[in-house]
Amino acid sequence: MSGPTPGADDARSPLPPEQLPHVSGPLTGTPDDVPPPPRQNVFIKELLRGSAVTTILAIFLAMVVGGILIAITDDDVREASVYFFARPGDTFVAIWGAVYGGYEALFRGAVFNPRGADFAAQIRPLTNSLGYAAPLIAAALGVGLAFRAGLFNIGGRGQMLIGAATAALLTFNLDLPMFLQLPLTLAAGIAGGAIWGGIVGLLKARTGAHEVILTIMLNYIAFYLVTWMVRDTRLLQRPAGDQPISSPTPGNAQFPDLLGPAFPLLDWGFVVVIAATVFVWWLVERSSLGFRLRAVGENPHAAQAAGISVQRMYIYAMLFAGGLAGLAAMNQIQGSVVSGFDGLIDAGIGFNAITVALLGRSRAWGIFAAGILFGALKAGSFSMQAQGIPVDIVLVVQSLIVLFIAAPPLLRTIFFLPKTDAEKAAKARAKNAKKRSEQTEEKAVSA
Structure with a gap:
């Protein structure tokens, strides 16, 4: 068994082999020739897969659902929705007012109250949250x-x-x-x-x-x-x-007050x-x-x-x-x-x-x-309740946060985040199992 003749190689290639550019890639080279992905791409991918991003997105999504519930239960929104097709702007303004007012009250009662008479009254909500x-x-x-x-x-x-x-x-x-x-x-x-x-x-x-x-x-x-x-x-x-x-x-x-009787x-x-x-x-x-x-x-x-x-x-x-x-x-x-x-x-x-x-x-x-x-x-929640928002909505938000935290694949699907290696492996196993099942059925039919 003889190899290719030099003349045949010359006929196929106008340049000698030593002068040809090096070719690499998934189709022409070996796996070792494939360059690794950029370091920043790997970092971003791992960041998007991480628990911190999942937690933040779970809180955000729970807040969005909570805002929908606030809008649905608001009296002004229901009144404006009656004539939505005549003046749709009124409905959207009412929705924005209800949602913004609810979450502004939540922030005012939990973190900082700009309406406080002095600085102590303004930061008292934060100390209440810690307590x-x-x-x-x-x-x-x-x-x-x-x-x-x-x-x-x-x-x-x-x-x-x-x-x-x-x-x-x-x-x-x-x-x-x-x-x-x-x-x-x-x-x-x-x-x-x-x-x-x-x-x-x-x-x-x-x-x-x-x-x-x-x-x-x-x-x-x-x-x-x-x-x-x-x-x-x-x-x-x-x-x-x-x-x-x-x-x-x-x-x-009793534990003494940490920052004084004002808190x-x-x-x-x-x-x-x-x-x-x-x-x-x-x-x-x-x-x-x-x-x-x-x-x-x-x-x-x-x-x-x-x-x-x-x-x-x-x-x-x-x-x-x-x-x-x-x-x-x-x-x-x-x-x-x-x-x-x-x-x-x-x-x-x-x-x-x-x-x-x-x-x-x-x-x-x-x-x-x-x-x-x-x-x-x-x-x-107490400030939200003072504005007529049911306190149960806060409980719904808490439950949704945990629900989304407990279901990372759902969050990754909603926000198009990259899947983890475990999820990819599980998907590949399911695909292979389905393929084997189809092949078994085809053999049974042909037999």
């Missing part, structure tokens, strides 16, 4: 920490209730100086929540019972237990009272929550215990094979989660609700913490930012 966010962040840190360990902790409500009851039982009647009473009350509440959460971890580790069932049942137990305790004068009911409510929080157990909702409890965020970040991301917790959350069987005690990690995770829920309860009874508490002291924080943890992707600083966002929405 509302503090217990949400604390409880969500506990939920997120449990998520990282592979546990779905929905027992924040029960852990908060037991934390508040423990602190009241053990410390409200001590009458100690503030430098002793305040930290002792705080420690008692954290310990009470940790014990209640630790019960779940212990049962999970020893019996294999599912933590969702355990936390739901313990929520009911905690609620009815605290409700009974605040009805009994020998336990928590305030003396000489006939209503089911506890004694007020002693003054020397009553922001106290030193927020500083404690910042310290808790730093602690959780260090525990989960930097400590050896956090590494073991994350390993169990990723794959408990592999962690067990590597010598990690999965049962012990479950107990540790729920102890920390319950303690953080107890911290949230202390932000309530030592900060915003000092006139006494009952079985409703959690104020929905235990369940809202699940939403905040999901929005923060179970990362400490993500939860911190998500908690501030939800605190701002709560603070601003």
Whole structure:
């Protein structure tokens, strides 16, 4: 077998091979000859795939849907829509006025109020948002920490209730100086929540019972237990009272105002929550215990094979989660609700913490930012309600944010964002499976 003759090569090419330009590309060259994409293109692609862009777009899209709901429920918009075809401009002006007025009220009640008489009144909304966010962040840190360990902790409500009851039982009647009473009350509440959460971890580790069932049942137990305790004068009911409510929080157990009496909702409890965020970040991301917790959350069987005690990690995770829920309860009874508490002291924080943890992707600083966002929405909802906008719209916006965060492929489809490698692989697998199915059907028909 002989190769091509030199004459044939000369006939096909007017120039000798050494003088021809180098040709490369996906059709003519090898894969090594294909130049890599520009670095800035790779950066932009990864940025658009990232969780930060997804979160921002989820908030934006939820705000758009919220604006539609505000417009639909506005009386002026409904009146102008009656003669839309005669004067459509009136309808659009009414829609703009309703949406702008609603979100302007939200901003004015949550961040900055330019109508305030002085600077303190103007920035008070921001301090209110931080005050509302503090217990949400604390409880969500506990939920997120449990998520990282592979546990779905929905027992924040029960852990908060037991934390508040423990602190009241053990410390409200001590009458100690503030430098002793305040930290002792705080420690008692954290310990009470940790014990209640630790019960779940212990049962999970020893019996294999599912933590969702355990936390739901313990929520009911905690609620009815605290409700009974605040009805009994020998336990928590305030003396000489006939209503089911506890004694007020002693003054020397209350968190002092952080910036003075002009900002009553922001106290030193927020500083404690910042310290808790730093602690959780260090525990989960930097400590050896956090590494073991994350390993169990990723794959408990592999962690067990590597010598990690999965049962012990479950107990540790729920102890920390319950303690953080107890911290949230202390932000309530030592900060915003000092006139006494009952079985409703959690104020929905235990369940809202699940939403905040999901929005923060179970990362400490993500939860911190998500908690501030939800605190701002709560603070601003009162200003929106004062303008006649239903407060439920804010709850709808919160729910939509979490919905869009939980469905990144939906957001990428809506905003034409690049798909992740995992999504591309899943799409390719589905396409190949469909092709194989079609080939199998064709063979069956031909046979």
